[in-house]
Amino acid sequence: MAxxxxxxxxxxxxxxxxxxxTRFPGKLMQVLGNKPVIRHTYDNAVATKLFDRVFVVTDSKxxxxxxxxxxxxxxxxxxxxxxxxxxxxxxVATMKVDIVVNIQGDEPFVQKHPLRKLIQCFKGKKGQPxxxxxxxxxxxxxxxxxxxxxxxxxxxxxxxxxxxxxxxIPFNRDSPILESEESILCKINTRNFGFSILTGxxxxxxxxxxxxxxxxxxxxxxxxxxxxxxxxLKFSKWSITTLEKIEKIECLRYLEKGITIxxxxxxYMGIEIDTPEDLERAQKLLK
Numbered sequence: 402m403a404x405x406x407x408x409x410x411x412x413x414x415x416x417x418x419x420x421x422x423t424r425f426p427g428k429l430m431q432v433l434g435n436k437p438v439i440r441h442t443y444d445n446a447v448a449t450k451l452f453d454r455v456f457v458v459t460d461s462k463x464x465x466x467x468x469x470x471x472x473x474x475x476x477x478x479x480x481x482x483x484x485x486x487x488x489x490x491x492x493v494a495t496m497k498v499d500i501v502v503n504i505q506g507d508e509p510f511v512q513k514h515p516l517r518k519l520i521q522c523f524k525g526k527k528g529q530p531x532x533x534x535x536x537x538x539x540x541x542x543x544x545x546x547x548x549x550x551x552x553x554x555x556x557x558x559x560x561x562x563x564x565x566x567x568x569x570i571p572f573n574r575d576s577p578i579l580e581s582e583e584s585i586l587c588k589i590n591t592r593n594f595g596f597s598i599l600t601g602x603x604x605x606x607x608x609x610x611x612x613x614x615x616x617x618x619x620x621x622x623x624x625x626x627x628x629x630x631x632x633x634l635k636f637s638k639w640s641i642t643t644l645e646k647i648e649k650i651e652c653l654r655y656l657e658k659g660i661t662i663x664x665x666x667x668x669y670m671g672i673e674i675d676t677p678e679d680l681e682r683a684q685k686l687l688k
C-alpha cells in the first residue's frame with residue numbers, strides 16, 4: 402500500500418514459512434500465547450495496514466491450512482528452495498507488485514514503525530538507487546554479541562551494509578580479552594563460540610565475558626527485507642555464493658554480487674524464534 406495516496410506503488414508483504422527448520426523443527430506451529438507463531442507474524446503484518454496484500458509462502462500443508470482456515474492468504478511453493486527470498490521470488494514472478502517486503506515467519510512481534518521506515522527507503526529521489534533494504538537493531542549484551550544465532554552487521558557512514566556474520570563483528574583487537582588457559586577454562590560460555598588461539602606451546606582462549614567494542618555500536622541484523630521486484634528476481638537466478646554458504650546468511654549473496662543493501666536502524670523488535678529458549682522468552686514477553 403503506498404504511503405502517499407497519490408503514489409501508485411504496489412507494496413506487498415510475503416512471509417516465507419518452512420516447516421522443517423534446522424535448529425527448531427516445526428517452530429512456526431509452536432503455540433505462542435493462544436495461537437501458533439506463524440499466525441502472530443501474519444496477523445501483525447496485516448494489522449500494520451502498510452501493505453496492499455500479505456501472503457504466507459510455504460512448503461507445508463500444515464502451515465498453509467493454518468493460515469487459510471483463519472481467513473488469511475497463503476501460497477504453496479512449487480519447488481524446493483534454499484532461502485526464504487528464493488521462495489518469495491517464485492511467488493512474485495507473475496504478480497503485479499513493485500516493492501516486496503520479506504518478513505520472516507519467526508518474527509511474531511513485527512511492528513508497524515520499522516516496516517514503515519523500511520518502505521520509505523524506496524521513496525523519492527533519495528530512494529531511487531535503493532534496490533534492497535533491511536533492518537538492524539543495536540546489540541546491548543555481550544551474550545548476544547558472541548551468540549552465533551544473532552547475525553551481526555557492520556555498515557558504512559551512509560548505513561549501507563559492509564558485511565554480515567555470525568561471528569562477533571566488529572571485533573576490537575585491542576580489548577583485553579586474552580587470559581591464561583587456567584583462568585579462562587571455567588568461564589567459557591559453551592552456548593557460543595569456542596575459539597582457540599595457538600601461542601607457541603600454550604593455548605589461550607577468547608574470553609566470552611569481554612566487553613562490547615567501545616566507541617562503536619554493534620548491530621544485529623533483523624530478518625526483514627524489502628526489495629524492488631526485479632532485484633529479487635535477479636537474486637533468485639544467482640547460485641548460492643561462497644560466503645552465503647559458509648555463514649548461512651542469504652543476504653551475503655547480494656554483497657558478493659556487488660549489490661548494495663541499505664540498512665535501517667530500528668528500536669527493539671521483540672524476539673526472533675530460533676530455539677526453544679527463544680520461545681520461552683517470547684511467552685514471557687507476551688504476558
